[in-house]
Amino acid sequence: MAIAHGPLVWFDGExxxxxxxxxxxxxxxxxxxxxxxEGIRAYxxxxxxxxxxxxxxxxxxxxxxxxxxxxxxxxAAQISDAICETVARNGQPACYIRxxxxxxxxxxxxxxxxxxxxxxxxxxxxxxxxxxxxIENGVNAMVSSxxxxxxxxxxxxxxxxxxxVNSQFASMEARDSGFDEAIVLDTTGNLSEGPGENLFLIxxxxxxxxxxxxxxxxxxxxxxxxxxxxxxxxxxxxQALPRDFLYIADEIFMTGTAAExxxxxxxxxxxxxxxxRGPITQRIQERFFxxxxxEVPDTHGWLTPVAVRAPxxxx
Ligand code: PMP
Numbered sequence: 077m078a079i080a081h082g083p084l085v086w087f088d089g090e091x092x093x094x095x096x097x098x099x100x101x102x103x104x105x106x107x108x109x110x111x112x113x114e115g116i117r118a119y120x121x122x123x124x125x126x127x128x129x130x131x132x133x134x135x136x137x138x139x140x141x142x143x144x145x146x147x148x149x150x151x152a153a154q155i156s157d158a159i160c161e162t163v164a165r166n167g168q169p170a171c172y173i174r175x176x177x178x179x180x181x182x183x184x185x186x187x188x189x190x191x192x193x194x195x196x197x198x199x200x201x202x203x204x205x206x207x208x209x210x211i212e213n214g215v216n217a218m219v220s221s222x223x224x225x226x227x228x229x230x231x232x233x234x235x236x237x238x239x240x241v242n243s244q245f246a247s248m249e250a251r252d253s254g255f256d257e258a259i260v261l262d263t264t265g266n267l268s269e270g271p272g273e274n275l276f277l278i279x280x281x282x283x284x285x286x287x288x289x290x291x292x293x294x295x296x297x298x299x300x301x302x303x304x305x306x307x308x309x310x311x312x313x314x315q316a317l318p319r320d321f322l323y324i325a326d327e328i329f330m331t332g333t334a335a336e337x338x339x340x341x342x343x344x345x346x347x348x349x350x351x352x353r354g355p356i357t358q359r360i361q362e363r364f365f366x367x368x369x370x371e372v373p374d375t376h377g378w379l380t381p382v383a384v385r386a387p388x389x390x391x
Contacts, residue, residue, distance in 0.1 A: 080201035084198075086196060100180075104180065104182075109236065111179070112140040114136065118168075119368045125384045132299075136294070159175060167384055170201070173197065176237075180194050214348075216340075220246040220258040222249065242260075243271035257338075259340075267290065269330075272334060279321070282312075284315060286316065322348075327339070
């Protein structure tokens with residue numbers, strides 16, 4: 077399937093046509109996964125296009141580079157400006173934004189710190205990650221045979237390209253086994269997260285989510301959903317959770333920039349609650365979508381407006 081991409085790619089500070097945004101086959105990141113990325117959504121609102129939580133995404137990108145020791149010649153503020161400009165020029169009222177920094181082709185060998193850093197930003201049109209049907213009715217998930225990286229075999233807080241082979245294994249296994257998505261345990265056997273989503277469980281009216289020490293990514297949707305849930309009056313507990321909590325939960329949902337707020341209707345073929353989106357999940361989901369679509373006041377300052385221009389063409 078062709079990618080519905082914007083016409084321009086921001087490439088090291090210049091705008092180039094999508095077709096011209098290429099790299100050499102010796103690029104270090106292609107060989108060793110030495111890249112850092114973000115995924116950000118811009119939504120269509122009645123006031124125009126708005127980027128959801130731009131600043132924390134730009135900050136996480138800078139922090140991921142720091143952890144990966146990838147020298148980045150831009151500040152979070154400069155990256156935010158470049159993202160806004162890319163969205164404005166590409167002319168898509170709603171899009172998924174992909175910033176990526178990576179080691180170039182200057183040296184071979186694992187220690188690539190003598191490589192230069194390249195950075196790109198592109199945009200694509202991307203609907204509901206697990207499908208619109210999943211947003212309403214939930215997904216069927218399985219506990220993966222793969223584990224998240226241990227605290228001393230990787231950095232779960234950083235979005236480093238190479239680390240996503242682990243997520244790819246879990247996603248492919250789930251789909252090959254007839255499920256929509258995986259739930260991955262940490263190396264102690266406790267719940268961690270999905271391959272690209274954080275995990276929430278509801279039991280007797282209380283909302284639970286694994287903490288950062290359970291090898292999760294500190295999700296930006298996760299933190300928004302914790303805030304929304306508390307605004308709605310729910311108690312949210314970040315604590316280590318055993319696998320079997322999945323099977324007795326009243327409701328489960330996953331969060332992420334791509335997945336937004338997606339209910340889970342079964343795990344390992346055991347039905348969650350009533351087997352459909354639960355009432356607390358639905359309330360949180362409705363508030364989340366109302367905020368991102370600009371239908372209620374943006375009381376937390378989560379939206380950055382962008383004046384999207386008519387699509388440009390590359391030079
Ligand atoms: N966990 C992993 C492993 C992810 O890749 C993502 C997607 N960035 C998430 C959780 C959700 O994070 P966010 O809400 O910031 O997109």
